[in-house]
Amino acid sequence: xxxxxxxxxxxxxxxxxxxxxxxxxxxxxxxxxxxxxxxxxxxxxxxxxxxxxxxxxxxxxxxxxxxxxxxxxxxxxxxxxxxxxxxxxxxxxxxxxxxxxxxxxxxxxxxxxxxxxxxxxxxxxxxxxxxxxxxxxxxxxxxxxxxxxxxxxxxxxxxxxxxxxxxxxxxxxxxxxxxxxxxxxxxxxxxxxxxxxxxxxxxxxxxxxxxxxxxxxxxxxxxxxxxxxxxxxxxxxxxxxxxxxxxxxxxxxxxxxxxxxxxxxxxxxxxxxxxxxxxxxxxxxxxxxxxxxxxxxxxxxxxxxxxxxxxxxxxxxxxxxxxxxxxxxxxxxxxxxxxxxxxxxxxxxxxxxxxxxxxxxxxxxxxxxxxxxxxxxxxxxxxxxxx
Amino acid sequence: xxxxxxxxxxxxxxxxxxxxxxxxxxxxxxxxxxxxxxxxxxxxxxxxxxxxxxxxxxxxxxxxxxxxxxxxxxxxxxxxxxxxxxxxxxxxxxxxxxxxxxxxxxxxxxxxxxxxxxxxxxxxxxxxxxxxxxxxxxxxxxxxxxxxxxxxxxxxxxxxxxxxxxxxxxxxxxxxxxxxxxxxxxxxxxxxxxxxxxxxxxxxxxxxxxxxxxxxxxxxxxxxxxxxxxxxxxxxxxxxxxxxxxxxxxxxxxxxxxxxxxxxxxxxxxxxxxxxxxxxxxxxxxxxxxxxxxxxxxxxxxxxxxxxxxxxxxxxxxxxxxxxxxxxxxxxxxxxxxxxx
Numbered sequence: 230x231x232x233x234x235x236x237x238x239x240x241x242x243x244x245x246x247x248x249x250x251x252x253x254x255x256x257x258x259x260x261x262x263x264x265x266x267x268x269x270x271x272x273x274x275x276x277x278x279x280x281x282x283x284x285x286x287x288x289x290x291x292x293x294x295x296x297x298x299x300x301x302x303x304x305x306x307x308x309x310x311x312x313x314x315x316x317x318x319x320x321x322x323x324x325x326x327x328x329x330x331x332x333x334x335x336x337x338x339x340x341x342x343x344x345x346x347x348x349x350x351x352x353x354x355x356x357x358x359x360x361x362x363x364x365x366x367x368x369x370x371x372x373x374x375x376x377x378x379x380x381x382x383x384x385x386x387x388x389x390x391x392x393x394x395x396x397x398x399x400x401x402x403x404x405x406x407x408x409x410x411x412x413x414x415x416x417x418x419x420x421x422x423x424x425x426x427x428x429x430x431x432x433x434x435x436x437x438x439x440x441x442x443x444x445x446x447x448x449x450x451x452x453x454x455x456x457x458x459x460x461x462x463x464x465x466x467x468x469x470x471x472x473x474x475x476x477x478x479x480x481x482x483x484x485x486x487x488x489x490x491x492x493x494x495x496x497x498x499x500x501x502x503x504x505x506x507x508x509x510x511x512x513x514x515x516x517x518x519x520x521x522x523x524x525x526x527x528x529x530x531x532x533x534x535x536x537x538x539x540x541x542x543x544x545x546x547x548x549x550x551x552x553x554x555x556x557x558x559x560x561x562x563x564x565x566x567x568x569x570x571x572x573x574x575x576x577x578x579x580x581x582x583x584x585x586x587x588x589x590x591x592x593x594x595x596x597x598x599x600x601x602x603x604x605x606x607x608x609x610x611x612x613x614x615x616x
Numbered sequence: 617x618x619x620x621x622x623x624x625x626x627x628x629x630x631x632x633x634x635x636x637x638x639x640x641x642x643x644x645x646x647x648x649x650x651x652x653x654x655x656x657x658x659x660x661x662x663x664x665x666x667x668x669x670x671x672x673x674x675x676x677x678x679x680x681x682x683x684x685x686x687x688x689x690x691x692x693x694x695x696x697x698x699x700x701x702x703x704x705x706x707x708x709x710x711x712x713x714x715x716x717x718x719x720x721x722x723x724x725x726x727x728x729x730x731x732x733x734x735x736x737x738x739x740x741x742x743x744x745x746x747x748x749x750x751x752x753x754x755x756x757x758x759x760x761x762x763x764x765x766x767x768x769x770x771x772x773x774x775x776x777x778x779x780x781x782x783x784x785x786x787x788x789x790x791x792x793x794x795x796x797x798x799x800x801x802x803x804x805x806x807x808x809x810x811x812x813x814x815x816x817x818x819x820x821x822x823x824x825x826x827x828x829x830x831x832x833x834x835x836x837x838x839x840x841x842x843x844x845x846x847x848x849x850x851x852x853x854x855x856x857x858x859x860x861x862x863x864x865x866x867x868x869x870x871x872x873x874x875x876x877x878x879x880x881x882x883x884x885x886x887x888x889x890x891x892x893x894x895x896x897x898x899x900x901x902x903x904x905x906x907x908x909x910x911x912x913x914x915x916x917x918x919x920x921x922x923x924x925x926x927x928x929x930x931x932x933x934x935x936x937x938x939x940x941x942x943x944x945x946x947x948x949x950x951x952x953x954x955x956x957x
Contacts, residue, residue, distance in 0.1 A: 301819070412906070439906070441903040443891075443902075444901065448900055496893070512822075512849045513894055514848045519852065
């Protein structure tokens, strides 16, 4: 398998990515805003309000790192991913790729940019065209970017990609319905890799998968990141998976980031009340850890993004809320916790005690399961049981 | 039943004290593509006040077994081909449609995963909750509405009085699930089946709903069957657990005992494969392969193609669910070794 890896990196060098200036982040998002108009009427549409899906989001993504983006449904995390892909136009704000503003790119330039930023969708069932064979799906990006792979090499490269994501390369002529959910997600990953991107946006890539299959896909993503030096924006609502895969984590609530920091900052020195509540709500398997977990039960529901509360957006559900919260929206700055928090009363708390597990097999695990996993993930047995 | 010898009960107490006994249940679906063996002889019992979790991945037969208990299995294509489901000693499967209807809602009720598609969009939630009282208790419209408001208060839907006339789409996902729970507990059932009640919900809402279910159970002493794929949720609320794989129960026991030291490689694999919020990123240890196709089950132990311990015995001989240590049962030839006893 390592042979293919080498070939691919060699190919990648043939199509050089623009160099990254020192001190410049791979991706920088500044004041990103997306409002969707609420309209009334059928023929004569009248705007009666705005859904503030994303309302002032700033973050950076460095080369080769994983930024986790967590939040509950409706917090705007998927809208952010669409804005980054230029699938939606922002109402305000900019996205910089290697220092260049890419917000308003069009035509050929946009197409060239998209080669470097790819996306993996949540639902592997609806994101693959049921009438196309796997080979056609994976090689379709080369129809749009013919210079990446020469036509005569396409067949070979498709098979390499399939093998790299743990699928049998002899399946190129099969259709998506002949695969299981986990295998379909691998096809989506192969398609995202086809153009040798630098950034892959993973929008809930494992939420739709079976528990026992999720880990296979998470491990595959981690391996690919190492092999190709990919940067991920990993969007998920599952805080456990995000902790597992991310270097840094941003927590979103009602269209803005409330807390951002390293994985340790967010999970061990949790400073925003919303992040604390979110972490406290995650069920814990280990009874010993559960006994020490702080219990914070939020009341009520997330307010409508069409009519967000004044000041701090979380104040309507926050147990720390005071008058100042209604008057003044807290800025996302470091308030002495070592990482930026948007709360007037930020205070670092350890909600869940972490067990520091070293990178060796869990005590109760089979040697076979923990062995150099890359060889086993979705290899022959997976394909046999499905096909 | 002779089969109860080969399929021992999953139970704490002796037979007879249990509220619900499922005994060697078989369900199959006859489709155009062949017979799908969804449930292949499962047995368990539930006592009052107890929470039993049925844990499994999609397609393992956990929801089908719940539908069979409720008498809402789509038939055709689904057929019960064997076994008994005894509620207080009476076999539900032998009852007439009318007798079943009287038990449904009154004695045993269910909360489904997807509240939006389980509620009728053209009736107010008040009418849908009140219908339980009108149908089963003969309440008048006005009384039913009053009872609905009380129930909505009980499941903590804010300003219940004003919201009783609202339609399902006017509620959030969590509130809709509360409406479903209100309907399910309306007639004080002895057993509540919760089929993936929080899978479609956000994690903070999930915590609220699980909290509510636990509280209702403490108040009413009902037995709760929680069907889920989420190990951590099971760990938080269940007394006992039954792990299902390919239409069979493969391991049972007290929740903490099972999660403390699983006796079946599948349970062990599941525990090793999940990312945990209390553990920093190390490599996950996935189970290889994918769950089997129920229309073409592997021979012998259905888990053997994915099992790291499989020996030549496994593809030829089906391991039966048997007692490994007191109170613990597992369907694995090597359960003792897995457990380390």
